[in-house]
Amino acid sequence: MIFFTLVALSTILLAMATWIGVRALERAYSAGGELIEVEGGTIHVVDIGPKDTAGPPLVLLHGASSNLLTMRLPLGDRLAQRHRVILLDRPGHGWSRADREKATLAGHGRMIELALQRMGIPPVILVAHSLAGALAVRMTLDHPERVNSAMNEFLRLFSSAPMTGRKVPHDTVVNGHTMRAGEILGVFWGAGNFDPDYIDRPFEVDFQRPNARNTTFALGPHMCLGQHLARLELEAMLKVLLEVIPQYSLIEEGIVAAPEVASIFGYAKVPVRIG
Ligand code: HEM
Numbered sequence: 001m002i003f004f005t006l007v008a009l010s011t012i013l014l015a016m017a018t019w020i021g022v023r024a025l026e027r028a029y030s031a032g033g034e035l036i037e038v039e040g041g042t043i044h045v046v047d048i049g050p051k052d053t054a055g056p057p058l059v060l061l062h063g064a065s066s067n068l069l070t071m072r073l074p075l076g077d078r079l080a081q082r083h084r085v086i087l088l089d090r091p092g093h094g095w096s097r098a099d100r101e102k103a104t105l106a107g108h109g110r111m112i113e114l115a116l117q118r119m120g121i122p123p124v125i126l127v128a129h130s131l132a133g134a135l136a137v138r139m140t141l142d143h144p145e146r147v148n149s150a151m152n153e154f155l156r157l158f159s160s161a162p163m164t165g166r167k168v169p170h171d172t173v174v175n176g177h178t179m180r181a182g183e184i185l186g187v188f189w190g191a192g193n194f195d196p197d198y199i200d201r202p203f204e205v206d207f208q209r210p211n212a213r214n215t216t217f218a219l220g221p222h223m224c225l226g227q228h229l230a231r232l233e234l235e236a237m238l239k240v241l242l243e244v245i246p247q248y249s250l251i252e253e254g255i256v257a258a259p260e261v262a263s264i265f266g267y268a269k270v271p272v273r274i275g
Pocket of ligand 1 (some may be wrong): 159164218222223224225226231
């Protein structure tokens with residue numbers, strides 16, 4: 001009996017000591033930023049640096065068992081001298097709270113995405129440390145429009161597979177056009193990339209679009225299954241190309257379109273002037 005009483009008392013004492021310790025730490029390190037309620041919890045965000053710079057804002061994601069200060073003290077404050085820097089406590093860390101069922105990379109990525117949307121933040125450059133690397137990759141795959149604006153804009157302007165054929169399964173009317181069962185249609189989803197109902201200012205090149213989407217990988221149930229791999233390959237290709245020839249200009253009169261290859265569109269020759 002005495003043993004159980006002692007165990008119960010020590011448990012209560014430990015719980016009280018933890019509670020007092022947590023309150024003391026919270027007072028010593030109060031949340032310095034905004035607490036944004038999102039589905040699945042709360043995200044603590046600190047937004048520093050000039051808001052009117054030309055480049056995209058930088059979002060710094062801290063690593064395991066730490067909080068936004070580990071990104072702010074060595075890096076964030078210095079970057080904020082020239083850039084808008086958004087620091088956040090990852091869900092379940094620092095002042096950010098997360099429901100247990102959201103404790104997956106996809107769940108945390110979605111919460112951060114929702115918080116950035118609430119703040120009206122345009123596409124960003126994600127900078128991730130240590131364990132947050134996996135979170136940054138998940139966010140890039142799940143919310144490509146958030147982190148990939150330049151690539152999305154390239155993909156929008158140049159659909160390499162802009163159309164395909166489809167067989168009409170039964171008589172139907174689309175936008176006043178009657179289509180009979182068995183007819184073959186050309187479906188030009190690449191045209192959506194220049195449709196003002198789908199994208200604002202379609203004929204402007206803008207790497208900072210707030211909603212940088214495209215129809216290049218098609219839409220709906222047959223949307224390209226390999227689009228994430230395709231994006232990675234395109235990014236790797238661009239990176240290497242720019243490392244090898246950082247300065248170049250096109251020799252437009254020498255450009256030759258690829259010969260007919262069904263619905264795929266590309267070039268056989270793209271000569272450039274280096275330097
Ligand atoms: C820039 C590169 C790519 C572009 C522009 C592209 C574009 C497309 C488009 C427009 C479709 C829809 C076709 C349709 O509905 O008839 C599609 C489907 C598909 N793509 Fe891609 N793709 C690319 C790269 C890749 C890669 C690298 C893979 C595989 C690793 C891939 C795998 C697939 C598959 C499996 C489908 C069929 C999905 C389905 O019907 O459910 N694609 N792609």
